Amino acid sequence: MALSQSLQQKLLQKLSPQQIQLMKLLQVPTANLEERIKEELEENPALEQSEDSHDDNYLDEPSDEFESGEDEYDMDGSEDEYENIDISEYVSDSDDDVADYKLRDDNYPEADDKKTIPFKLESSFHDTLLDQLGLLSLGERDYKIAEQIVGSLDDDGYLRRELSSIADDLAFRQNIDASEEEIESIIKKIQQFDPPGICARDLKECLLLQLRRQLIEGRDVALAITVLDKYFDEFTKKHYEKIQRGLNLDDDQLRDVINIIIKLNPKPGGNLGEINKAESYIVPDFFILNNNSKLELTLNAKNAPDLRISEGYREMLKEYDKGAKKDKRQKEAVMFIKQKIDSAKWFIDMIKQRQHTLLSTMNAIMNYQHEFFLTGDETNLRPMILKDIAEITGLDISTVSRVANSKFVQTEFGTYRLKFFFSESLSTESGEEVSTREVKKILSDLIEGEDKRKPLSDERLTELLQEKGYNIARRTVAKYREQLNIPVARLRKQL
Template sequence: MKQSLQLKMGQQLTMTPQLQQAIRLLQLSSLDLQQEIQEALENNPLLELEAAEESFGDNSGEHSNDSSADSNDSHTTSASASNGDDAGVNDQLASGSDDSQLESSDAMAKDQLPDDLPTDSTWDDTYSAGSSSASSGGGSFGDDDEMSYQGETSESLQDYLLWQMRLSHFSEEDELIATAIIEAIDEAGYLTVPLEDILDSVSATIDTQAEDIGMEEVCMVLKRVQQFDPLGVAARSVAECLDLQLKALPADTPWVSQARLTVSEHMNLLASRDYRTLARKLKIQEGQLREVLRLIHGLHPRPGDTVIQQSAEYVIPDVTVVKKNGRWIVELNPESVPKLRVNEEYAAMSRHAKNPEDGQYIRHHTQEARWFIKSLESRNETLLKVSNCIVHRQQAFFEYGEEAMKPMVLNDVAEAVDMHESTISRVTTQKFMHTPRGVFELKYFFSSHVSTENGGECSSTAIRAFIKKLVSAENAKKPLSDSKIAELMAAQGIQVARRTIAKYRESLNIPASSQRKSLL
């Protein structure tokens, strides 16, 4: 085969580092973006926050208006603060500079100190004051300063039970059994390991006394653990958990005997909500059964949840929607993305650097800082443009609620803002919008459509809202079936199959009509 050269022309998209950075920032959530910004501030000495510099400038302006004596002190402190700032940057520049550059930087910093120091101060005092001033509160706390929050120590259910065990005066062998039982309890408070396995594990731990430990002793220790707080802990089933709580009630509690009989022998009837058969088994009337059910509903089928406190998860909205002069306006949340800028004072050092390596180091980080700021601006512009398009298309939702939601897919927004569909997917993932109706992820506003009787379209989100509204208003004694819900929606011109109703109902975590039936 003969080799030859050929000339071809074509178009190809090259993923430059700047484009890769912009795409990566675009798909980050607000929390991840704040972490990314913090890392950039720590790694790039040419990047800084605008707010920090403005507040520092305001403080220096206030000091300049004081009396002459105070002005002299504040001038000393301000000069020392500049010394501290320059020293901090010089430390960062030291990675690409030699000793001569450090000496020149130190000399420049010394020139900024006042020639005349107060008579009651020394060099060390002035330098220390400048360091604490430059730190902007990052050093020691004053008398009036609040200590910063250092985190919360949470106690697990096992820790709580082990604490009670140490106060119960168990023998050494019983304490080993109780510890094995407690370690086998899940977060809901149920014992997840058979007693036989617990006996085997304890016997393997104390081989010399294995013959003295039997199943009776394990059962006895289990009963003692089941008396711990919260009531119902270490149960092996829901029926046993509820029975333990009922057993702890006073003996003269009304209907407690019928309630214990229900959870111990007729749990299947209670789960299937077969109240007629259950009343016949208990030999009571419907009104009396209602009191029994009210007593059972007051129990805790997951006792562990009463001890373990779930930490609240907060969402920082990226954009805010408000109504001004009859129009819905989209605004970026300034708290989600802080304002950054390039430190021009340090960037100008590249023109006066005596060492070429120092100048290259400053120019490189200056360019990186500008690329990072430009990528953030591009992210904000894209997010604002997409959010405006969503609000414009879903104005009915903001006016009337979920039932007025219109069907919309990613391609609709992509064509409106002249962007690729993958870009719309990135910018709407893990991005949140704060509205008068609550905080929603941008993905929430996208949904498929269902044809209506008059030839229109209805959003699947609106159908879910209709289902939720119908179920919330139904008679608890005669809940609506999926077929009945389909008929009611067909009466409003929305043709939805029964299977579709069932699918949307399950997505809303709404049980079937047989499980929604209640006497209460």
């Protein structure tokens, strides 16, 4: 095949560094924004945190990340630019913040803030078990086997690894040739640790371990042990009639057994160990206050400190501008300073654009779902999709999606994820479009108010919703019920 040359024209959409940075910042929730700003402060010495709170000139309108404007900070690194360095815009004081040294009085030095930050000491789940392991009288060989078993437990406290696999791990990693009988005997000892039910192979063994611990303490749980031991599958599927026939139990006896079993912990390891703080605490990004039926929206800017260009870097450029002799080394230093200042300007602008984009999007959502934020009633939620908010704000749909994906809003009725307010529409008999959230709320209320001895089937739930004027099929009811994590009627049955 012969080589040939040809000319081609291509039209490509290329994202600028500012657009990429804005996309990443929009995805960052308020809880992690402070950490992201700290990273930028460490990487860029020309960026610093302002000690005084100034209301910087925010953008008048939210900027879409896909709107590419003229890049005033781009440098192509050409020889002409290197020789003719223009630093006039960098040394101007017109748009500069008041320097902190102009506001400081040396005669009255600020008192040192000696507050200490308390740290919470936590022990992991495996550390807790290893502490209890030290209370056993084990030889060096058995102790290593026990350590291997503890290390094989999952976060729920279950031992889901086969004995043969544990034996192989001991042989290859610890050079210990242990039989399955030896491993099983040490497992029995670990199963006596707290919390009860630890080191079980499955749910049945976990529950039985807890019941046998109660039996030793003198509690009357023998009947519950028999039910789980002989009729575990029937109990999990709520085939109570078969259990009653097999053990000759009346309703009161079976009810007592159920009350004992449901109080057991199916995940004994879940109550121990470190907790992911990002999952434990929700930091709202927005606050909505109902002030005499007038909604007020505020942005949580607690983790977004005021940023500014370092005064020291500006002073360096001023000294260079005043100097007469400018050698190559000085020019290289000035080019480096300009790049850092440009990068700092980009980041400050992106933070401002982020704040305005968030406020604009949330304000559109608040106005669209005005009735819900006034009443807190989910049935007042209107059908709303990303396209609706994108058309109101003039932003791209992907931008709205990034804002709604990981943000929370705090209201007087609770804290909600922004994705909660987006839902599809469903038509009623009158032709009116209602939110699927409204249908799910009514479905949840119907199930909550049902007779638990005779739970409502999906077919009956469909009939009740149709009586209320909602055109809905049985398979749709089943889908909504599964989305609400509600089991089928048989599993909702209670005595």
